[in-house]
Amino acid sequence: MLTIKNNQVIDASGSTLKTLSCPRRISDADLENPRHAESRCTHCDRDVINTDYLTEAQIIARLKEDPTTCLKINRFNPIFRVIDQEPEHGI
Amino acid sequence: MEFNVNFDRSYNAPRIVKTVFDLKEANACIEKGHKVLFQPVQLNDDLYSHGFIFKNSEDGLCQIAESREYFVQYGRTIELPEDDWEVVIRVKHYARKRSLNLEWAAYVLPLEPKEGELFYVEDLIEDILVSEFWSDKIYAVDGIATWNGHELELRRDLYDSGECMIVG
Numbered sequence: 001m002l003t004i005k006n007n008q009v010i011d012a013s014g015s016t017l018k019t020l021s022c023p024r025r026i027s028d029a030d031l032e033n034p035r036h037a038e039s040r041c042t043h044c045d046r047d048v049i050n051t052d053y054l055t056e057a058q059i060i061a062r063l064k065e066d067p068t069t070c071l072k073i074n075r076f077n078p079i080f081r082v083i084d085q086e087p088e089h090g091i
Numbered sequence: 092m093e094f095n096v097n098f099d100r101s102y103n104a105p106r107i108v109k110t111v112f113d114l115k116e117a118n119a120c121i122e123k124g125h126k127v128l129f130q131p132v133q134l135n136d137d138l139y140s141h142g143f144i145f146k147n148s149e150d151g152l153c154q155i156a157e158s159r160e161y162f163v164q165y166g167r168t169i170e171l172p173e174d175d176w177e178v179v180i181r182v183k184h185y186a187r188k189r190s191l192n193l194e195w196a197a198y199v200l201p202l203e204p205k206e207g208e209l210f211y212v213e214d215l216i217e218d219i220l221v222s223e224f225w226s227d228k229i230y231a232v233d234g235i236a237t238w239n240g241h242e243l244e245l246r247r248d249l250y251d252s253g254e255c256m257i258v259g
Contacts, residue, residue, distance in 0.1 A: 004257065019259075026259075027251060052164065070258065072258050073256060076222070
């Protein structure tokens with residue numbers, strides 16, 4: 001299982017694989033083909049990898065090859081454990 | 092799969108709107124002076140998953156699938172060719188089972204609600220699709236709402252599919 005904490009993707013051994021650093025709040029509407037395995041982001045023209053299609057090992061391999069790879073992560077994907085940061089105030 | 096609204100209740104904690112499903116319980120709340128808002132429970136077509144039962148021509152065993160060709164998580168496409176798999180019947184599945192057994196429910200507001208007051212709705216009556224994960228429908232189970240003096244206005248922006256995904 002991969003953990004996401006403080007915007008970092010961390011593997012089972014505790015190593016940080018990637019920092020999630022997108023400055024925008026991207027939704028499906030911002031991706032050209034949101035249901036595909038790869039989709040171009042209409043804001044920055046980079047490919048975004050849809051992790052729904054990948055195994056944990058494939059995600060790790062991809063991030064080790066290029067930690068700047070952009071990922072789309074579904075919070076309900078059992079591969080990931082998302083530890084939320086508390087919102088500062090209210091919503 | 093259940094979606095809980097992303098809202099920090101530790102700061103200016105909103106009062107809680109309860110949901111009741113029993114008329115005696117609703118009347119008891121009315122007697123105590125609470126506003127009780129009855130609502131019909133309406134099924135949402137978006138929460139249905141559709142598919143078929145397919146029967147294998149060799150061993151006669153059956154399986155449910157959304158179509159003759161479908162993708163399963165982790166990169167595998169399954170095919171059920173017509174020569175080997177016969178359609179037995181169409182089937183559908185409703186994600187929020189609770190709603191199938193209810194005709195109505197009611198929100199019970201805390202005493203003396205103020206116009207414009209924000210509330211936490213702990214058990215949403217309405218069936219709202221938030222997102223999907225493969226064939227699983229992700230539906231809202233709670234919410235944030237404002238009392239406008241007549242009804243509760245839900246913060247529907249909190250059910251955006253972007254709430255279920257992280258991109259970066």
